[in-house]
Amino acid sequence: MLIVEPGQYPREAEIAKSLKAEQAVVGGLIECVYPWQDNACIVCNDEGKLEGLPLNRTLDDYDVIAGTFFVVGLTEDDFCSLTNEQVERYKAMFFKPQLFVPYRGGLMQVPYTNPDLPNTPESIKQDFAIRHNLPELSFCAVEGFDHVMLVQYGKDGYWEIDAPPEGIDAKTYAESLNAAMGVTKQQQTAMLYGLTVGWDKLAYRFPDIDEQGRITRPRKNRDNKER
DSSP, X not given: XXXXXXXXXXXXXXXXXXXXXXHHHHTSSEEEEOOSSSSEEEEEETTTTTTTOOEEEEETTTEEEESOEEEEEEOSSSEEOOOHHHHHHHHHHTOSOEEEEEETTEEEEEEOOOTTSTTOOHHHHHHXXXXXXXXXXXXXXXXXXXXXXXXXXXXXSOEEEOOOOTTOXXXXXXXXXXXXHTOOHHHHHHHHHHHHHOGGGGGTOOOEEOTTSOEEOOOOOTTOOOO
């Protein structure tokens, strides 16, 4: 089967063929969903949303699945192993974890990758290296403005996210959203730098940024007469 957990890449697994083992994977009573014309289905927690489990992945025409689920093969009257072709198909379908952010009265689905997650493909690590170890997406906040921006690497402009929840300032809200995606404060500042100063400048003038996301500059030595 293919197990899909919130905030993780899908992973292949084998479990005992029993209701108890299936319930253990999803953390409760199981529900079967049949969204495809294929000998495969999704098995998820029947009360995932009622129990407040973290939102996991969207499923076309089915809403959002909460909590861990798995994809398994089907026979006429039982579950069975997925074929190799099915594994690759559904692994690609659910590959990117998704963050769900309140947006214009609904939820914005933000797919992302994180090179520090277990079983990260080498291609993902290479993509990050090409972007100077920066994510494809980051939430950013500018001092003096009470809104959060969703910034995409290399792109001009941004998506303005709804106001932060009551009692939380925009900077803290942006940092909490980024933390869920594995984006550090250093990366957040670099993404804002690229948006405001120019993405091309990152290629030859990457700023020095400390762990708190503050841009640091070397202090000039006035006694140094070299020019």
